[in-house]
Amino acid sequence: MPIVRGKKIEVLFSADEIRQRNSQIAEEIVLGELNNPLVVSILKGSFVFAADLIRALHKAGLSPEVEFISVSSYGAGTKAGKPVVLRDIESDVNGRDVLLIDDILESGGTLKFTRELMLDRGANRVAIAVLLEKPMRLKADIKADYVGFDCPDQFVVGYGMDVGHAFRELPFVGVVTGDA
Ligand code: IMP
Ligand code: MG
Numbered sequence: 001m002p003i004v005r006g007k008k009i010e011v012l013f014s015a016d017e018i019r020q021r022n023s024q025i026a027e028e029i030v031l032g033e034l035n036n037p038l039v040v041s042i043l044k045g046s047f048v049f050a051a052d053l054i055r056a057l058h059k060a061g062l063s064p065e066v067e068f069i070s071v072s073s074y075g076a077g078t079k080a081g082k083p084v085v086l087r088d089i090e091s092d093v094n095g096r097d098v099l100l101i102d103d104i105l106e107s108g109g110t111l112k113f114t115r116e117l118m119l120d121r122g123a124n125r126v127a128i129a130v131l132l133e134k135p136m137r138l139k140a141d142i143k144a145d146y147v148g149f150d151c152p153d154q155f156v157v158g159y160g161m162d163v164g165h166a167f168r169e170l171p172f173v174g175v176v177t178g179d180a
Contacts, residue, residue: 007180026059026062037062040069049148069089105130106137107137111142132151158170159172
């Protein structure tokens with residue numbers, strides 16, 4: 001079991017598994033209905049997945065524009081509230097097909113808010129790609145079009161995702177199981 005920063009981390013999805021799944025998702029996206037999509041990566045958690053997925057899209061024959069938006073549902077505390085835009089995209093989405101990329105679909109609040117924001121701005125179509133989905137946690141009326149893996153009901157880290165700003169750099173997705 002990997003040990004990082006003095007913590008034992010159990011690997012749930014290895015770097016190899018993620019790489020293979022990203023290629024499959026990219027093929028699905030290319031065969032889907034999006035026309036010249038604008039990729040919008042939701043920061044911070046999705047930046048590693050988005051970076052790998054756009055290169056998988058390139059291999060699959062798609063050359064998308066890429067934008068970043070930072071949406072947070074967490075204020076000073078840890079209780080989830082209404083999502084707010086902390087940093088916005090720069091492109092006009094009016095009339096565009098948008099592919100939103102996020103790390104995890106959990107309650108769905110973040111993606112529902114961001115999807116509606118793009119549609120309010122005149123996006124023609126909004127599709128959603130997430131690396132992980134926790135179906136047992138879903139509250140909002142929202143569905144991902146492309147899902148990497150079903151995630152167990154555990155707090156995961158790595159591959160862009162953090163706990164207390166740590167572990168984003170791990171090449172795999174795992175769960176902190178205790179001190180080493
Ligand atoms: P929700 O779908 O609005 O509840 O929030 C999803 C967001 O919460 C994701 O984009 C992640 O940034 C964060 N999140 C949810 N579950 C986890 C987890 O297990 N590890 C790390 N971040 C998580
Ligand atoms: Mg996030």
